[in-house]
Amino acid sequence: MTAFIEVDYRFPAGVDARSQAQAIAIGQTAGSWDAHFQHREAQLRGHLGKVAAITELADGCHQATVRFPAANVDGRLGSLLTMIFGKYSLAGPAKVTAIRLPEHFGRLPRFGLEGIRARLGVQERPLVMAIFKPALGLTAGDHAEILAKVAVAGLDIIKDDEILPDLPMAAALARWEACAPVIEARRDQTGRDLLYAVNLSGDARQVQTLALQLVAAGANALLLNVLAYGFPVLEALVADPDIDVPIFAHPSLAGAWCGAPDYGFSYGALLGTLMAYGGADAVLYPAQYGSLPFAAADEWAIVEALRARGVAPVPSSGVHPGMVGRILDDYGAEVILNAGTGIMDHPQGPASGVLAFREAIERWQNAAPRALEDLPAGPLRAAVEKWGQG
Amino acid sequence: MTAFIEVDYRFPAGVDARSQAQAIAIGQTAGSWDAHFQHREAQLRGHLGKVAAITELADGCHQATVRFPAANVDGRLGSLLTMIFGKYSLAGPAKVTAIRLPEHFGRLPRFGLEGIRARLGVQERPLVMAIFKPALGLTAGDHAEILAKVAVAGLDIIKDDEILPDLPMAAALARWEACAPVIEARRDQTGRDLLYAVNLSGDARQVQTLALQLVAAGANALLLNVLAYGFPVLEALVADPDIDVPIFAHPSLAGAWCGAPDYGFSYGALLGTLMAYGGADAVLYPAQYGSLPFAAADEWAIVEALRARGVAPVPSSGVHPGMVGRILDDYGAEVILNAGTGIMDHPQGPASGVLAFREAIERWQNAAPRALEDLPAGPLRAAVEKWGQG
Structure with a gap:
């Protein structure tokens, strides 16, 4: 046939x-x-x-x-x-x-949202992901310090900022090695893992080698700027049985391929279909609720294509605790909530940023009221006071 | 500093x-x-x-x-x-x-136009390059038959059509192995080499492996759809000392990155600067004279960026013998003239297509008149009668 x-x-x-x-x-x-x-x-x-x-x-x-x-x-x-x-x-x-595309075309995600949940030991509730900030200029030790703060608050996943390549002052391997003990300590204390998606860089062969080195050192997730590096680089990572960790795909450069009304690709085709058939386990994209101008129709086209192959949708950019209820009303629980400043710049510090997300998720699960006046004093209320309800 | x-x-x-x-x-x-x-x-x-x-x-x-x-x-x-x-x-x-970019940034072409000339043993005159047509559906043996026709007519370079990946019916290695004896025979007869840029495909690791296999089998040039595969794939090929053959970069997908007036990249930045700093030896792009709508300003921005680093400019798409004079008036001799149908569909066959290009180049070198009525009977005249003077 x-x-x-x-x-x-x-x-x-x-x-x-x-x-x-x-x-x-x-x-x-x-x-x-x-x-x-x-x-x-x-x-x-x-x-x-x-x-x-x-x-x-x-x-x-x-x-x-x-x-x-x-x-x-x-x-x-x-x-x-x-x-x-x-x-x-x-x-x-x-x-x-x-x-x-024919169903057998390309790659299937090896983990997807289900596999990521299995690695974390977290079922049912939405997952919470943070981004190391500031993006450039910290040492590997600084990364570990930041991670320690958010780990104890119950974070699920953290990722590098996408603009951080493998630079001498905070090399990718050094970042992982500095952060690994923090992750190990939490696992010992709580039995729960935390994924750290380390950013890959270099030429295509260096990307592959770096991924292998990181995984050999215990790294449990990877981040790739798929459009800046090429879908074939993603495909090669996915094809490598020794790189057995979830791969998070960043939408860096997508506006250059998709932004124009009459040229390039639709966001759904690029960040949805092609990412899903390239084998990404989780795909980040701008959330319509967030700080980038993004159409709801584009967001849903992406989500539909990702979910059709079990890939985790990760609405991003300007996400803060005050908009969690609205996002979950639309997405349900099968989603990864990703925040940079929305966690790191919480008025009471990054740990409170994570707690605010967890609190917002719980209120959504319990169908508790969300208006500012209904919120008890605490991390969520402080976040909503700073960023509003979005 | x-x-x-x-x-x-x-x-x-x-x-x-x-x-x-x-x-x-x-x-x-x-x-x-x-x-x-x-x-x-x-x-x-x-x-x-x-x-x-x-x-x-x-x-x-x-x-x-x-x-x-x-x-x-x-x-x-x-x-x-x-x-x-x-x-x-x-x-x-x-x-x-x-x-x-800083001069030391990225890669330098390892061959560039000068290195390609050295491999071919052709100085001074513009080089002539053909494309295997039809693009899909021929066997490796068909490729060799076509090559035999254009090789005897004095062709310098031939390339696969960019849409031909490594398919079972005409695998890349089989294509090279079928064509190698033709190239060898001409070298024996004329002392002049002919480069065949074999198209690369697969995931990033497969591209690298295929390139290594081809070069080990004697292949003397490679073709990469750099934007569809990613600049890091080009960089990895260039970084590999065992892949010591010129790499031709195809502009496939460039319209998706550059076509829109207010999004993406200018053609000069993408196909000029980035290709040149990625280490490509020769870069194809649409010629303003040809069949695609391409602005002169974009073409010259590309050419300037390529020549600044010694990369060979390859104006392409709809190039036929009748426009050679005009192209060379603009470019001078330091250029590769690339034609698909402009050679393969010559009314007297592909060999005459090559002869028509060579004749047009000689007339340009001798400042001979170019109007149809000034042309003697022969391949160039037949080409101009078919395609006009462009």
């Missing part, structure tokens, strides 16, 4: 969608050939794409669906991207709005 | 460029910190970026120049991209229009 890859392209008003879709179906596959290749006719035809549908959208745009034989590519995202939007991306305004 | 990275951002009319540039200078570096980190004040300050200039452009846009300490990143492009346009790319319309 032939498997197909279906891609929706949106063309702005004024573009002849049918002829463009036809150009994609042929030009991005076998191309044209003449009498010299008659003996390969059947084979060549088998690689051609096909325009499956053209739909007029409300605003004068058109959507074209092109169906590609899955056998044109090697089941990895590099050749997929090259086929569906490689040279054609240079042909004028067009946006990839959806990518539908 | 502190080295700096300078980036120009263009903001559309209505955006407060100064406050956005300030947000980049701080938010994409150390971020903010409070009294708890007073003891790290000097260190933290050392990582902050600085707004170096704000300029109003003619159309109500503003350009902001932000200066980052080079020590914030690891000298590789993944962390560079994350710093200069990672999370910030999600903050609204902004385009990176120029990136100025």
